[in-house]
Amino acid sequence: MADIVNRIEGRGCVVRGSDIDTDRIIPARFLRCVTFDGLGEHAFEDDREQAKGDHALDKEQYAGANVLIVGENFGCGSSREHAPQSLMRAGFDVFVGESFAEIFAGNCTALGLPCVTLAGDDLATLMDSVELDPEQTVAVDLESRTVTSRAGTMEANVRDGTRKALLEGTWNATAVLVEAGETIEATAARLPYVNGFAN
Amino acid sequence: MTSPSSLFDKVWQAHAVRELPDGQTQLFIGLHLIHEVTSPQAFAMLNEMGLPVRFPQQTFATVDHIIPTDSQVRPLADGLAEQMLVALEKNCRDNGITLFDPASGNQGVVHVIGPELGLTQPGMTVACGDSHTSTHGAFGAIAFGIGTSQVRDVLATQCLAMAKPKVRRIDVEGTLGGGVYAKDVILHIIRRLGVKGGVGHAYEYAGDVIEAMTMEERLTVCNMSIEGGARVGYINPDDTAVEYLRGREYAPKGEAFDRAADWWRSIASDAEASYDDRVTFAGSDISPTVTWGIHPGHALGVAENIPQLTAVPDDERPGYAEALEYMGLRQGEAVAGTKIDVAFIGSCTNGRISDLREAAKVAQKGHVAPGIRTFVVPGSQAVARQAEEEGLDEIFKAAGFDWREPGCSMCLAMNPDKLIGRELCASSSNRNFKGRQGSPTGRTMLMSPAMVAAAAIRGEVTDVREVL
Numbered sequence: 122m123a124d125i126v127n128r129i130e131g132r133g134c135v136v137r138g139s140d141i142d143t144d145r146i147i148p149a150r151f152l153r154c155v156t157f158d159g160l161g162e163h164a165f166e167d168d169r170e171q172a173k174g175d176h177a178l179d180k181e182q183y184a185g186a187n188v189l190i191v192g193e194n195f196g197c198g199s200s201r202e203h204a205p206q207s208l209m210r211a212g213f214d215v216f217v218g219e220s221f222a223e224i225f226a227g228n229c230t231a232l233g234l235p236c237v238t239l240a241g242d243d244l245a246t247l248m249d250s251v252e253l254d255p256e257q258t259v260a261v262d263l264e265s266r267t268v269t270s271r272a273g274t275m276e277a278n279v280r281d282g283t284r285k286a287l288l289e290g291t292w293n294a295t296a297v298l299v300e301a302g303e304t305i306e307a308t309a310a311r312l313p314y315v316n317g318f319a320n
Numbered sequence: 321m322t323s324p325s326s327l328f329d330k331v332w333q334a335h336a337v338r339e340l341p342d343g344q345t346q347l348f349i350g351l352h353l354i355h356e357v358t359s360p361q362a363f364a365m366l367n368e369m370g371l372p373v374r375f376p377q378q379t380f381a382t383v384d385h386i387i388p389t390d391s392q393v394r395p396l397a398d399g400l401a402e403q404m405l406v407a408l409e410k411n412c413r414d415n416g417i418t419l420f421d422p423a424s425g426n427q428g429v430v431h432v433i434g435p436e437l438g439l440t441q442p443g444m445t446v447a448c449g450d451s452h453t454s455t456h457g458a459f460g461a462i463a464f465g466i467g468t469s470q471v472r473d474v475l476a477t478q479c480l481a482m483a484k485p486k487v488r489r490i491d492v493e494g495t496l497g498g499g500v501y502a503k504d505v506i507l508h509i510i511r512r513l514g515v516k517g518g519v520g521h522a523y524e525y526a527g528d529v530i531e532a533m534t535m536e537e538r539l540t541v542c543n544m545s546i547e548g549g550a551r552v553g554y555i556n557p558d559d560t561a562v563e564y565l566r567g568r569e570y571a572p573k574g575e576a577f578d579r580a581a582d583w584w585r586s587i588a589s590d591a592e593a594s595y596d597d598r599v600t601f602a603g604s605d606i607s608p609t610v611t612w613g614i615h616p617g618h619a620l621g622v623a624e625n626i627p628q629l630t631a632v633p634d635d636e637r638p639g640y641a642e643a644l645e646y647m648g649l650r651q652g653e654a655v656a657g658t659k660i661d662v663a664f665i666g667s668c669t670n671g672r673i674s675d676l677r678e679a680a681k682v683a684q685k686g687h688v689a690p691g692i693r694t695f696v697v698p699g700s701q702a703v704a705r706q707a708e709e710e711g712l713d714e715i716f717k718a719a720g721f722d723w724r725e726p727g728c729s730m731c732l733a734m735n736p737d738k739l740i741g742r743e744l745c746a747s748s749s750n751r752n753f754k755g756r757q758g759s760p761t762g763r764t765m766l767m768s769p770a771m772v773a774a775a776a777i778r779g780e781v782t783d784v785r786e787v788l
Contacts, residue, residue: 138638138639138642139635139636139638139639140515140516140615140639142615142751142753142754144732144751144753144754144755144756145753145754145755148755148760149732149733149734149756149758150733150734150758152357152385152734153386153398153400153401153404153734154400154404155360155361155364155403155404155407156360156361156364157361166760167754167755167760168754170760171760171761193516194515194516194519194549197515197516197549197615198451198546198547198751198753199450199451199732199751200358200449200450200451200453200465200466200467201357201358201467202358202361202449202467202468202469203468205467220516220519222516222519222549223519223520223549223551224451224465224466224467224546224551227466227467227470228467228468228469228470231467231469231470232469280483281342281343282340282342282343282344282483283342285341285342285343286342286344289341289342291341291342293469294469294470294473294480294481295365295369295371295469295472295473295476295477297340297341297346297481298346298473298476298477298479298480298481299371299476299477301337301338301346301477301479304337304338305337305348305374305477305478305479308335308336308337308348309348309375309478311334312334312335312348312350313579313580313583314350314441314443314444314580314583315350315378317572317576318572318576318577318579318580318583319576320579
């Protein structure tokens with residue numbers, strides 16, 4: 122069993138822009154490693170360098186934030202789990218956005234980090250609110266499928282299977298998959314290629 | 321009589337172990353490919369959980385992302401790269417997994433060697449800790465890119481927990497014009513359907529143009545499915561796929577091959593299969609295509625002009641403006657004639673023998689323009705051997721191109737092959753993201769290998785049809 126993930130609250134950090142890819146979240150040169158340790162400090166490194174202190178992750182008002190608020194198609198591109206690993210190690214526990222790339226969202230679930238989506242208008246309102254008032258608490262609640270802030274309580278979407286896995290603490294898939302036992306071997310035995318089409 | 325099904329449904333059903341309590345499917349994975357970047361942490365997690373590798377004979381490894389393309393002599397000059405390779409060697413040795421390292425003669429980019437060794441076959445499920453795993457769908461396999469925790473899942477159980485996606489059928493009808501390649505077809509599809517158009521979908525590619533393609537061309541198309549947001553892309557197996565596999569090292573032999581071919585054909589989508597969505601393109605509408613921006617959907621026919629911001633939908637305008645600024649290009653300008661600094665031919669998208677042949681045809685029409693750095697990187701040792709046997713390496717060298725050893729190289733620049741500063745690279749790879757090719761400010765324009773060769777000899781983005 123993994124931990125139950127339901128309600129996460131804390132301060133928000135707004136990273137605007139669509140189609141932010143995993144190369145930007147963690148540039149490939151930091152993938153030269155055999156553990157995920159130390160990736161946190163390199164999150165968005167090149168974007169931050171180019172923004173010269175003006176990147177959300179460098180702004181003082183967002184220091185200590187644990188709710189990352191992003192735009193559309195966040196995490197597109199490479200399947201590198203190093204991306205959510207680096208954001209997790211930079212202190213983020215949950216992602217709120219308009220939409221997420223599929224592999225990124227799956228990698229987040231495997232780490233117990235929810236990716237929840239809001240309707241475009243709601244997201245814009247939340248972003249404006251958090252930018253104006255970064256001290257406020259943003260609460261993401263999976264049970265009630267809501268995101269609550271001073272901008273109000275908004276209806277959030279999260280994939281049913283993902284939500285269930287997080288709420289029931291079954292997001293460590295290995296532990297769940299192992300439970301299938303010999304059914305795995307039985308399935309393999311039915312596939313003609315597994316024994317080289319011997320008969 | 322079962323109702324007509326798509327290949328996707330047939331393969332999914334054949335591999336379903338059980339429905340999981342959260343509603344997802346536990347899916348058996350027939351072929352697991354691993355490499356040095358996304359596997360070491362997975363083995364560490366496995367050890368922590370005290371679990372063995374459950375089906376080591378269904379897992380194969382190679383080294384591609386970090387391998388240098390000048391000298392592959394050990395120890396590698398980059399200590400971190402050497403450490404990753406040592407970890408992979410140890411994990412494979414300890415767990416009885418076959419490793420195709422440079423000494424094996426079969427090393428190469430994971431998505432190049434799987435097909436060429438006959439490991440990838442129709443009707444399989446394939447997983448690899450790399451988003452371009454969709455490549456293997458060219459055979460009619462269902463192939464997923466996965467993260468490292470999922471690599472652990474597959475090592476431990478040979479299964480993944482997956483939600484079943486929708487299936488979109490994409491027909492490309494008619495024929496392609498001269499100088500238009502598989503790369504142009506997929507860039508055109510992504511341009512039209514968008515970089516997130518495929519999220520939640522598997523793409524089934526079909527139609528006259530796809531059916532007429534060789535296996536290598538099909539691999540190029542399926543490779544970039546993920547750039548359109550689709551985690552899976554596939555093509556129904558036919559005679560082209562069957563004949564490609566005949567005689568390959570890991571393909572069945574003799575009577576077993578005949579049994580395999582029957583099963584492979586039976587797994588193809590039925591004529592009356594239904595799809596969640598269908599889209600049709602005309603091959604004649606596709607021209608040599610290049611990207612001008614910072615994702616693969618920022619693509620244009622080479623004769624077109626970069627869009628005016630006023631002509632772009634409101635919600636896309638900020639992204640277009642950001643792309644123009646990063647690339648240093650101006651709205652309304654012709655994309656042809658953009659000066660380049662570097663030319664890269666290679667990658668899992670376009671590092672196969674046919675890609676090198678097409679690029680060499682263009683290379684022999686001229687010489688690399690002054691001041692342009694070039695990298696020609698075969699996708700595998702087998703591709704390199706074949707190219708050298710055909711004398712392609714000599715054609716490239718005579719034209720001033722740098723002929724390298726196999727690896728992922730400048731597609732993602734985890735090895736020493738990198739852009740410097742704001743260099744602009746004409747590249748046959750798959751991603752033009754900011755900083756993708758190793759310099760945080762480096763710039764990438766994606767195109768076919770023949771177009772890259774044309775850009776190298778002219779020193780600027782060039783319509784390859786003018787050179788052929």
